[in-house]
Amino acid sequence: MNPLGEHERAAIREVFVDLERDVPILLELGPEAAPITVLAGGREIDFGDETKLLLEQLAELSDRIDLTVKETENPGQWPKTTVAGALVYHGLPWGYELTTLVGAIAEAGRTAPSLSSASLETLASLERDVALEVYVTPT
Amino acid sequence: MLLAYRCALASERVTAAAVEATEFPAAADRHGVVSVPAIVANDRLAWVGSVPEKAFVEHVHRVSKSLP
Numbered sequence: 001m002n003p004l005g006e007h008e009r010a011a012i013r014e015v016f017v018d019l020e021r022d023v024p025i026l027l028e029l030g031p032e033a034a035p036i037t038v039l040a041g042g043r044e045i046d047f048g049d050e051t052k053l054l055l056e057q058l059a060e061l062s063d064r065i066d067l068t069v070k071e072t073e074n075p076g077q078w079p080k081t082t083v084a085g086a087l088v089y090h091g092l093p094w095g096y097e098l099t100t101l102v103g104a105i106a107e108a109g110r111t112a113p114s115l116s117s118a119s120l121e122t123l124a125s126l127e128r129d130v131a132l133e134v135y136v137t138p139t
Numbered sequence: 140m141l142l143a144y145r146c147a148l149a150s151e152r153v154t155a156a157a158v159e160a161t162e163f164p165a166a167a168d169r170h171g172v173v174s175v176p177a178i179v180a181n182d183r184l185a186w187v188g189s190v191p192e193k194a195f196v197e198h199v200h201r202v203s204k205s206l207p
């Protein structure tokens with residue numbers, strides 16, 4: 001499988017041109033705690049392999065991106081992609097969710113926050129930690 | 140999803156993770172996720188659906204205040 005076509009590569013490269021700082025990406029692979037089988041194009045999808053290939057292709061599009069791949073034997077929600085040590089994606093970011101991953105890299109590559117001053121003020125007033133998990137699908 | 144990431148980058152109190160629901164259906168079921176995007180905050184389903192930035196941040200603020 002070739003996750004990115006030429007058109008997509010060109011579009012993503014345009015986004016990554018604006019990266020203002022280096023963006024480390026950590027991909028962690030391992031056995032899924034509750035494995036499922038998904039068929040696409042007449043074959044079974046290996047989420048870890050597909051994610052690794054996708055991230056390798058993304059890393060080729062900018063010198064600002066530094067990809068590290070680690071493997072574990074512990075079952076969990078793998079593959080897990082962590083952008084800039086903070087932005088996490090569990091699973092294969094395919095379909096529409098490729099935009100999410102590219103957007104995460106773009107956000108992490110900015111030196112100024114992209115939220116409004118009012119939003120930043122509200123977030124600065126948080127008194128307790130909030131762990132957000134956003135459930136998404138590729139379509 | 141990007142709003143969650145933006146919040147995480149803007150505040151040390153916020154962490155953000157996307158979870159691919161079809162790949163991890165057990166986790167989605169555990170939180171009662173039936174449509175996406177579904178936002179789980181501190182392990183509880185908080186709200187469902189895309190909202191503008193102002194409403195998203197207000198949701199996060201409200202969740203933070205309602206925690207025990």
